[in-house]
Amino acid sequence: MSEQDEQALLVAERVFAGYVPGVDVLCGCGLLLGPRELVGVIGPNGAGKSTLVKAIFGLLRIRSGMVTFKGKDVTNLPAHTLVSRGIGYVPQRQNVFPTLTVEENLRMGTYLRPKEFSRRVATVEELFPVLAQRRAQKANSMSGGERQMLGMGRALMMEPEVLLLDEPSAGLSPRFQDQVFERVKEINASGVAILMVEQNARRCLQICHRGYVLDQGGNAYTGTGTELLHDDKVIELYLGTLARAR
Amino acid sequence: MRVPFVLATALTQGDAVPQGPGFLDRALQALVDGIQFGAIIAITAVGLSLIFGTTHLINFAHGELVTIGAVMAFFLNVGAGGPGWHLIPSAIVAIVIGALLGGLIERGLWRPLRNRGTGLINLFIITIGLSLLLRHVVLVFFGTRPQSYREYDIQQALDLGPVGITPRDLIIVVLSVLVLLGVAFMLQRTRIGTAIRALSSNPDLAEASGIDVDRVVLVVWMLGGGLAALGGVFFGLTEIITWDMGFRLLLLMFAGIILGGLGSAYGAMVGSFVIGIVAQMSSLWFPVDLQNAWALLALIVVLLIRPQGILGQRERVG
Numbered sequence: 001m002s003e004q005d006e007q008a009l010l011v012a013e014r015v016f017a018g019y020v021p022g023v024d025v026l027c028g029c030g031l032l033l034g035p036r037e038l039v040g041v042i043g044p045n046g047a048g049k050s051t052l053v054k055a056i057f058g059l060l061r062i063r064s065g066m067v068t069f070k071g072k073d074v075t076n077l078p079a080h081t082l083v084s085r086g087i088g089y090v091p092q093r094q095n096v097f098p099t100l101t102v103e104e105n106l107r108m109g110t111y112l113r114p115k116e117f118s119r120r121v122a123t124v125e126e127l128f129p130v131l132a133q134r135r136a137q138k139a140n141s142m143s144g145g146e147r148q149m150l151g152m153g154r155a156l157m158m159e160p161e162v163l164l165l166d167e168p169s170a171g172l173s174p175r176f177q178d179q180v181f182e183r184v185k186e187i188n189a190s191g192v193a194i195l196m197v198e199q200n201a202r203r204c205l206q207i208c209h210r211g212y213v214l215d216q217g218g219n220a221y222t223g224t225g226t227e228l229l230h231d232d233k234v235i236e237l238y239l240g241t242l243a244r245a246r
Numbered sequence: 247m248r249v250p251f252v253l254a255t256a257l258t259q260g261d262a263v264p265q266g267p268g269f270l271d272r273a274l275q276a277l278v279d280g281i282q283f284g285a286i287i288a289i290t291a292v293g294l295s296l297i298f299g300t301t302h303l304i305n306f307a308h309g310e311l312v313t314i315g316a317v318m319a320f321f322l323n324v325g326a327g328g329p330g331w332h333l334i335p336s337a338i339v340a341i342v343i344g345a346l347l348g349g350l351i352e353r354g355l356w357r358p359l360r361n362r363g364t365g366l367i368n369l370f371i372i373t374i375g376l377s378l379l380l381r382h383v384v385l386v387f388f389g390t391r392p393q394s395y396r397e398y399d400i401q402q403a404l405d406l407g408p409v410g411i412t413p414r415d416l417i418i419v420v421l422s423v424l425v426l427l428g429v430a431f432m433l434q435r436t437r438i439g440t441a442i443r444a445l446s447s448n449p450d451l452a453e454a455s456g457i458d459v460d461r462v463v464l465v466v467w468m469l470g471g472g473l474a475a476l477g478g479v480f481f482g483l484t485e486i487i488t489w490d491m492g493f494r495l496l497l498l499m500f501a502g503i504i505l506g507g508l509g510s511a512y513g514a515m516v517g518s519f520v521i522g523i524v525a526q527m528s529s530l531w532f533p534v535d536l537q538n539a540w541a542l543l544a545l546i547v548v549l550l551i552r553p554q555g556i557l558g559q560r561e562r563v564g
Binding site: 057059078079080083084089091094095096097098099100104107108109111112114154155158 | 437440441443444446447448450451452453454455456457458459
C-alpha cells in the first residue's frame with residue numbers, strides 16, 4: 001500500500017466533509033489515483049459522489065482527513081491554486097460559462113497562463129472538432145452534449161495531469177453519452193489521469209481501470225472495473241438485476 | 247433640483263397638452279437633458295450591476311459611494327480646511343478615494359462575511375445599515391446645506407440649433423460616453439474583463455478555471471467605487487451637492503439595471519439611458535416632481551412586456 005501511495009498522483013484519506021454544520025456527507029471515505037489511471041466512483045444517489053470530488057477540488061471545506069497531490073498536502077487549498085498545480089475539474093451541471101462565447105470559455109481555461117492559449121486551443125479543438133466550428137457562438141446556444149465537450153475542453157486547456165469529472169453523462173441522450181465516454185477514454189489515453197464520478201455505473205465501470213463504490217459517504221467496495229461489474233453485491237445494490245442476466 | 251430654462255417656462259405656462267411650434271424644440275431639449283441624466287445614472291449603475299453580477303449582492307449603499315465622491319471633490323475644491331484645488335484634480339483624487347473606499351469595504355466587510363457563509367438576504371440588510379451609516383456620517387461632516395463646486399457653476403449655453411447645452415454638460419456627456427465605452431472595452435477585450443464576465447456567468451466554474459475570484463471581486467468593487475465617485479462629481483456639477491444626493495439616485499440606478507436586464511453591464515447602461523430620458527421627457531407633460539415616478543412606471547411597463555429586461559437573455563435549457 002505504501003509503495004502504491006508513493007506512486008499515486010492523487011490521494012484522499014479518511015475525508016469528512018458536508019454542507020451543513022454538524023452533518024457530514026462524507027464520513028471517512030478515501031481513494032487513490034495513479035498516473036495515467038482512469039478511476040470511476042459509483043454509488044447510489046446521495047452517496048456523496050459529487051461531494052467527494054468537490055471536497056478534493058477545494059470547493060467544499062474538508063473537516064478532517066487529507067488530500068495529497070504528487071506527495072504534497074493540498075487539503076483545503078482554493079480551487080484556483082489546484083488548477084495551477086495541474087488539476088482540472090468539470091462540474092456536473094453548469095459546466096460552461098453560458099454568456100461567454102466558445103472561444104472565451106476556452107480562454108478562461110488558460111486564465112492563469114494566457115500565453116499558452118493559441119498553442120493549447122489547437123490541441124483541444126483537434127480533440128473536439130465541434131468547438132472549432134462554433135468558436136464565436138455563445139455557450140448558452142449549445143446542447144447539453146456540446147456543453148460537456150466544451151467543459152472538458154476548457155479544463156484541458158491547462159494541460160492538467162489529473163482531470164476530475166463530475167457525472168459527465170448526466171442528462172445526455174444515449175448517443176451523446178456514448179460520445180462522452182469515448183472522449184474520456186481518448187483523453188485518458190493521451191496521458192491524463194482521470195477521476196470520474198458517474199451515475200451510469202455500468203458504462204463507467206466498462207471503461208475504467210479501477211472503481212470505487214461509495215455508500216453513505218464511506219467506501220463500500222473497491223476493485224478493478226471488471227471485478228466490480230461482476231461482483232454480486234455491487235450488481236444487487238447498484239447495477240440492477242438486469243446486469244446479472246449478462 | 248435645477249430645471250432647464252426651457253422646461254421651466256413650459257411648466258409655468260401650465261400646458262397640459264403641449265401645442266404650438268415650440269413643442270418639437272422643447273422635446274429635443276428634454277431629450278438632450280435626458281441623455282445627460284441617463285449618462286450619469288449609467289456611470290453609477292454599471293458598477294452596481296457588476297457588483298450584483300459577480301457577487302449577487304444588492305448593494306443598497308451604492309448611492310453613498312456616489313455622495314462620498316461628490317462630497318470629497320467638494321472638500322478638495324472649496325471645503326473649509328481643504329486644499330482649495332481646481333475641480334479637475336479634486337475630481338481625480340475623489341475617484342481614487344472612491345475606488346479605495348470600494349476596495350476597503352469589500353476587503354474589510356463583504357469578503358469576511360462571504361467567507362463565513364453569510365446569506366444574501368443578511369448581506370442585503372447589512373448594505374441598508376451601511377447606507378444609513380455612511381449617509382449620516384456625510385451629514386455630520388457636510389451638513390444639510392446644498393453646495394456647488396467653485397468652477398463651471400454658471401455657464402452660457404451653447405446654441406446648437408433647436409437645443410441648448412452648456413459646455414460643462416456637453417463635456418459631461420462626452421466624458422461619460424467615453425468612460426462607458428472604456429468599461430465596455432475592458433469587459434469585452436481584456437483578460438480581467440472576460441474574467442469578470444465569466445464570474446458573473448458561472449462563479450463556481452470561474453474558480454475551477456483558475457480565476458482568483460476574491461481578486462476579481464476586489465477589482466469590481468474598486469471599479470464600482472471609482473465610477474460611483476465620478477458619477478457623483480458629474481451629478482453634483484449638473485445639479486447640486488447634497489448629503490443624500492446618491493440615495494436619491496439609487497432607485498433610478500436600480501431601475502436602469504433591472505430595465506436593461508439584471509446582471510448585464512450593457513443592459514445597465516442602456517436601461518439607465520432609457521430611465522434618464524423618460525424622466526426628463528415626462529416633464530414635457532407632467533410636473534417635474536413626478537419625473538422619477540414616470541421613469542419607474544416605464545420600468546414596470548417594459549418588464550410586463552419583456553420580463554427579462556431589454557438586454558436580458560433567456561437561456562437554452564438542455
